[in-house]
Structures are given as structure tokens and as C-alpha cells.
Amino acid sequence: MQTQTLEGGFSNAPVQSARAFREIMTAMARPGVITALDGARGPAPLSQAASVLILTLCDPETPIYLAPSVDVPAVRAWVTFHTGAPFVAPDRAQFAVGTWPELTAHDFPIGTPEFPDRSATLIVESGPLAASGAVLKGPGIKTASALSLPETAAFQRNAARFPLGLDYFFTHKDQLAALPRTTQVTTCM
Template identity: 40%
Template sequence: MNIKTQALSGGFQEPVFHSQGVFRMLMDGMARPGTVHTIAMDIGQPEPLGQAAGAIALTLCDHDTPTWLSAGLLKSPAAEWIGFHTGAPITREKAESRFAFVEAGVAPSSFGLFVAGTQEYPDRSTTLVIEIGALGQGQALTLKGPGIQQTTTVKLKGLPEVFPRLWADNRALFPRGVDVILTAGKSLLCLPRTTQIAVQ
């Protein structure tokens, strides 16, 4: 399959039904940080875009949501795939993005370059979708905050080493700041900016 064919193939087979299902997963994930959800449907996304990340793009991105991609995704058929299936304009400026997608193995240098919203409109911020190695194995983190009864522990494999520091800086901006969705293949886990993270 050539690059052009990869970019034009795939997508939701039942767009309304599938996008509603993924949207509900994301809303539940944001309401209950640390819970893992799995995307069951095959969407035919091109590598290195993961299945869950691709489903998130199909659900949330549209012509009004400038989308930033890390270098590996930008150079791959994934950039044209997202543009074709969602209509989202691909931007090279982090400060313009509503959504940002980062492939596995890449560590964001800073969350501060993305849109953090304003005091009046904190929701007008970037949501980062970061692919990691696996959910449910690897480094243990303790989460607490709204939507979590006392604390919960999650295990994340391949999380960038700088992530806890970047998250602490992000938390300091509250109510401003970015929200993060971690993806690993078919699985996803949401970290809204209200969540506190401690490394075990």
C-alpha cells in the first residue's frame, strides 16, 4: 500500500456510532482519571499513529481544530490521514494547536509552548495525546484529585522521564494548563490538569 493509499484508507466504518462511543470513553476517562479504556474497532490508521490515538483524532478533530504533530507523525502518512478524515488543519505552531499528537519514544520538551487557556476561558487549551509503550506495566505512579477516591495507582511503560516535572509545571498553572491523554496501541488513559501525580 503506497503512502497516498494509506492516507485515504481506514476511518470509522460507522462514523456517528463509533465517534459517539469514543467520545463517551474520553468523557468517562476525564471524569475518572487513571481508568484504562480500549478502542475495539479497527480504523486502519497508518503507523506510527496508534489505534487509540487515531480514534481520538477521528472523534475530536475537525476543520476548526488546528492540530500539531510530532516530527515522526508529520513525516508519515498519518498527517494526511488525519487531515483527510477530519478536515483538521495541520499546524507547525504549538501555540496555535487545539490538539497535539506525539508518537512513542518522543519526549515533549515543554508543555508551556502549547496553549494553556486563559483565566476566563481555561478550556481553550491544547489537549496532548501522547503514545507510550504500554498501560498497566512499567513505572508506577500514584494519582489523586477530582474523580479519584483517595488515590489510585497506574503503571505506565515508556513514559518520558521528564513527564513528572512537566506535569508539575503544568499543575502550577491551574485553572489554566493542558490536559493529556496517554495512549498505547488500542488503550487510552486520561490525565486532566486537575490530577496530581506522584512517582512511587
């Protein structure tokens, strides 16, 4: 079991995690832009992009919720070995990983007026990402951007709560796109 948990991490952690962090922050600063993440691959059913996100952003101080589709012994052992992140219920999570239907079934922390940063970031494992569908506007977007989203209403409600709310990463294989709470989402015309 130990060899299995050792596999899939960064081979050169200082360099690869710094590069991944820069890519992740760039994705968050440029909502809707689809990028690729590499350097790590966790056990199935985690995508490569979700694996890199977890390795880069989680540590023993960041509680994580694993939705049923990814809450398997191999993933738990891998996350524990590589990050030490504690597993928690949705209402205590700083990060959550799963499919859209699984994650929308729960209430995650959205921060408080005094501490809006104490909210969760959801890593949504999805189908292939495309620069089409929902129209995105707001900080980091020159005029408008587009991203294939599972729906628009939830993101509109989320943006209306600003400065409270959730931040999202969408992942598929090595693909990553971000949707911060500041982004205004409308349906495609």
C-alpha cells in the same frame, strides 16, 4: 493514494464516534483508568487509540500539531481526509500528537485566565500503559490511582497552574489513559 487515505476511518461513523466519544470522556473523568479504544486505525506510526482520538475529537475547527515521529505524508493525508483539521505550529495547537520527548520540547497554549479552555490537549504516544508508578489523586479518583507516566515533575507543575494548563491522553496500541490538569501527581512511595 486516495484508497490509502480512505482506509482506517470509522465504518459506521455515527455509532462508532458516539461510542468512542463516551469512552474518551469517561477516561478523562476517571484519571489513570486504562481503557481500550477501537473502531478505527490510522496509518503507521499512529496507534489505534491515537487514531480514534483524532477521528473523534478533531475537525476543521481544531488545529493539530504533529510531532516529527508522526508527521509523515500518510498521517497528514489521513487526518486531512477524515477530519479536515489544519496543521499548525505548537503555539497554535488545540491538539498535539507525538512522543513525550517531542511534545515537552515545545510550549503549547495553556489557556488564559479569561478562557482557560483555550488550551491544548496532548496525545502522548507511549509504551505500554500500566496501573503502577505515579500516584494520582483528585477529581474522579475515589482515593488514589496509579499510572505509568514518563515523569512526575511536569505534571506537578501543570496542576499548579490550574485552572490553566494542559490535558493529556496517553496512548499505546489500543490503550488509552487520561490525565486532566486537575489531577495531582506524586511519585510512587
